[in-house]
Each structure stands twice: as C-alpha cells, then as structure tokens.
Amino acid sequence: AQSVDQPDAHVTLSEGASLELRCSYSYSAAPYLFWYVQYPGQSLQFLLKYITGDTVVKGTKGFEAEFRKSNSSFNLKKSPAHWSDSAKYFCALEGNTGANTGKLTFGHGTILRVHP
Amino acid sequence: AQTIHQWPVAEIKAVGSPLSLGCTIKGKSSPNLYWYWQATGGTLQQLFYSITVGQVESVVQLNLSASRPKDDQFILSTEKLLLSHSGFYLCAWSLDISAETLYFGSGTRLTVL
Numbered sequence: 187a188q189s190v191d192q193p194d195a196h197v198t199l200s201e202g203a204s205l206e207l208r209c210s211y212s213y214s215a216a217p218y219l220f221w222y223v224q225y226p227g228q229s230l231q232f233l234l235k236y237i238t239g240d241t242v243v244k245g246t247k248g249f250e251a252e253f254r255k256s257n258s259s260f261n262l263k264k265s266p267a268h269w270s271d272s273a274k275y276f277c278a279l280e281g282n283t284g285a286n287t288g289k290l291t292f293g294h295g296t297i298l299r300v301h302p
Numbered sequence: 303a304q305t306i307h308q309w310p311v312a313e314i315k316a317v318g319s320p321l322s323l324g325c326t327i328k329g330k331s332s333p334n335l336y337w338y339w340q341a342t343g344g345t346l347q348q349l350f351y352s353i354t355v356g357q358v359e360s361v362v363q364l365n366l367s368a369s370r371p372k373d374d375q376f377i378l379s380t381e382k383l384l385l386s387h388s389g390f391y392l393c394a395w396s397l398d399i400s401a402e403t404l405y406f407g408s409g410t411r412l413t414v415l
Contacts, residue, residue, distance in 0.1 A: 218400075228408070228409075237401050276346065280401065282401070288399040289348075293345060294344065294345045295345055
C-alpha cells in the first residue's frame with residue numbers, strides 16, 4: 187500500500203517569510219514524488235518532482251523540495267514567500283514497483299495563505 | 303506546443319440525467335490520458351487511464367465510464383448521474399506511464415442537483 191500525508195490543512199504566513207509545506211509518505215521502496223499547485227478556481231500545475239539522484243530538487247516558481255528517505259518526507263520550500271504563492275499545494279507519490287508501478291496517490295493538500 | 307482542452311467548463315445537471323465530458327490533446331501523438339475527480343475542497347482521485355486508442359483502465363468504481371475513440375480524445379460519461387458525482391473533473395496527459403509529469407486541463411465543474 188502507498189499513502190501520502192500532508193499534516194497541515196492550512197498554513198498562513200506573511201510575505202517575505204520562508205515557507206515549508208510538509209509531506210510524508212508511506213511506501214515500501216523509494217517512490218517517485220511530486221508537488222503540484224492549484225490556484226483558486228483553477229486546475230493543477232506541476233511544480234517539481236523527485237525521481238532519483240540529487241535529493242534536493244528545484245522546480246518552477248522558485249520552489250524546491252528535499253527528499254529525505256530517513257524520515258520518509260518530501261517537504262516543499264520557498265524563500266521568500268510572495269502573496270501570489272497563495273494556493274493549494276498537493277504532494278503526490280507514484281509507485282514504481284510491481285502492481286503499484288505508475289499508480290499515483292495524492293495527499294489531501296495544504297492551503298497556503300500568504301499575507302501581503 | 304501541446305495543448306489540452308476540456309469541455310464543458312461547467313455543468314449543472316439533474317440526478318438521473320446522463321453526462322458526457324470531453325478532453326482533447328493537441329500537439330502530442332499517443333499520449334497517456336487520465337481522468338481525475340476532485341470533490342469540493344478535497345484531494346484528487348484517479349478514475350481512469352488510457353495508454354492507447356480503444357483501451358481504458360478503470361481505477362475506481364464510481365458508476366462512470368470512459369472511452370478513447372481517437373488518439374487525441376478522452377470521454378467521461380454516465381447514463382445516470384448521482385449526487386455524489388458532483389465535483390471537479392480533470393483530464394490530464396503524460397508522455398509515459400511512469401515517472402512523468404501530469405499536464406492537466408482546465409477542468410469541468412459539475413454540480414448535480
């Protein structure tokens with residue numbers, strides 16, 4: 187079985203602060219991990235992904251994430267945050283072994299609000 | 303450049319009525335296609351995926367069906383809508399079935415009354 191947990195349903199911070207959105211996963215091997223963003227009323231856009239190699243991955247819009255196998259996490263970071271970063275962020279895991287190959291599981295998302 | 307177009311943008315339908323949602327991808331041959339459903343304020347649930355024309359795999363059973371009549375077209379439908387079908391339906395494509403970025407359409411917001 188595979189699962190993704192985004193423990194913070196809401197995160198609020200001021201513009202200029204550093205943001206970190208948490209994501210933990212459960213999977214028997216090293217999965218493929220993704221972050222997507224959904225702006226209000228819109229569809230989802232890809233931010234970044236970890237497949238293999240360097241555990242710190244950089245994506246679009248100035249975001250980066252670090253894959254930590256030791257604690258099964260893939261937290262999303264950006265500094266400084268801007269009010270336009272306000273959106274809902276989804277962490278997703280893709281299985282890559284056996285019957286889970288290609289199976290994508292999304293977390294419940296974290297709503298980020300950045301105050302100007 | 304690849305483009306993905308979903309239609310309609312929004313639908314308000316009665317319980318028990320039929321539904322057909324569509325998705326077209328231009329600029330990419332033989333894409334992998336997906337249908338996702340998002341309940342209001344919720345996460346995304348994959349409904350169907352298709353690797354090639356005429357082949358569709360169901361991921362969850364929600365009294366919905368999908369078809370891929372053309373390489374660039376993916377259709378989601380049902381003969382009888384339920385209240386629980388309300389939500390946001392997203393079509394997506396990827397280059398391959400594994401380790402690939404999903405590119406989402408703009409979505410269809412469905413309200414079932």
